[in-house]
Amino acid sequence: MAIAELFSSYRPYLFTVAYRMLGAVEEAEDAVQDAYLKVRHLQPESIRNPKSYLTRVVTHLCLDRLKALKRARQDYPGPWLPEPLELDKEQQVHHRESLSTAYLLLLEELGPVERAVFLLREAFDHPYEDIAFILNKSVDNCRQIYSRSRKHLKNCRKIRSQPDNEKAVELINQLIDYAEKGEYEALTRLFVKEATVVADGGGKARGALRHILYGAENAGKFVLGAAHKLNPDGAVFIYKEYNDAPALVGLIDNQPFLVLSIAHDGAQITALYALANPDKLIHIMNKPDPNRDKIKITNSD
The missing domain is CATH 1.20.140.160 (PhyR, sigma-like (SL) domain)
Structure with a gap:
């Protein structure tokens, strides 16, 4: 050999x-x-x-x-x-x-x-x-x-001992639904009290954070506040699996601009991860199929 x-x-x-x-x-x-x-x-x-x-x-x-x-x-x-x-x-x-x-x-x-x-x-x-x-x-x-x-x-x-991925999809779908409807109280109940939010934009994306957020209330406020910034006109969302967990991928013209995923304890979200740094999405460019598991998220005023 x-x-x-x-x-x-x-x-x-x-x-x-x-x-x-x-x-x-x-x-x-x-x-x-x-x-x-x-x-x-x-x-x-x-x-x-x-x-x-x-x-x-x-x-x-x-x-x-x-x-x-x-x-x-x-x-x-x-x-x-x-x-x-x-x-x-x-x-x-x-x-x-x-x-x-x-x-x-x-x-x-x-x-x-x-x-x-x-x-x-x-x-x-x-x-x-x-x-x-x-x-x-x-x-x-x-x-x-x-x-x-x-x-x-x-x-x-x-x-x-992370739970199965079906619960993760369920929680992400609920997150999207409550964010669309502007239901802050329902959003906060999705998170554990000590939840964290990590939004990585690399200084190049709107709606990202300068610091990690802690607590269910701050998590709910972030989701509501970032809903418009992380959902530009023409965007579609699909589910993919990254790092052995389901992730919601935002696409414009079939190119990813956002990867959203969570950690959970089987009942509530323990951490929310929003990756929008374009430099970290280059290697998944052109890979997502926009016709598979497509989700249309509407901006609600």
């Missing part, structure tokens, strides 16, 4: 590692491609454990990128959201729930090495011996880092 063939067999897995590390599709693709360029001169038989070795190469490239991305995100104009990722239904993906927006946002609380250790153990089930090799650390050190990370991310288990 040639090195190109060997690498190709692991490419989907390596991409999911890179995407979880970086939260950005193009950055993840670049990291995987750079990994191939680093190993293309090797003979496959010289690699004793291909999966661990290739994961090591990709992870270190991601660590370098993540340090630069962390600095950029500190200067980011307003709240930050990961880029939406469309999963192949047939593709076997480890712990798909760890691709959720809520999970990826939680990972932002960790430092680069902590994030790597936590993901390799929690999302990919790597034994500590593998993680130690991948990160060039001792097994005991990796255990300690993972333990600290789990304590820090105390809400992670709650996120991993």
Whole structure:
């Protein structure tokens, strides 16, 4: 087997590692491609454990990128959201729930090495011996880092037990209905008391936020206030699935300008995510089919 063939067999897995590390599709693709360029001169038989070795190469490239991305995100104009990722239904993906927006946002609380250790153990089930090799650390050190990370991310288990997607669609539909009718009280009842709203426009979209909003009342006010700004004339909306959850995609001339999704507890919305930064929607351009699951949202005065 040639090195190109060997690498190709692991490419989907390596991409999911890179995407979880970086939260950005193009950055993840670049990291995987750079990994191939680093190993293309090797003979496959010289690699004793291909999966661990290739994961090591990709992870270190991601660590370098993540340090630069962390600095950029500190200067980011307003709240930050990961880029939406469309999963192949047939593709076997480890712990798909760890691709959720809520999970990826939680990972932002960790430092680069902590994030790597936590993901390799929690999302990919790597034994500590593998993680130690991948990160060039001792097994005991990796255990300690993972333990600290789990304590820090105390809400992670709650996120991993995310309910089914049918409820998410139901809640989004109710959100749209109440927003169209201007029913503020009904809107606030859709949210848990401590709900959050994260609207990422990257400083380039109307209706986005400068800060994360907290509380059901603020969430209701945001939805009502943003209803017109996030629903321009000529827009149609369809459902797609990104990050293993349903998302409402706003289209103008068959090009996306908004991806709206939620996290929920099985009864109410715990978080609302509105992604309108055009730079983060480039990779899904031309993909949505405007004739599938189309929803027309009317502006009500």
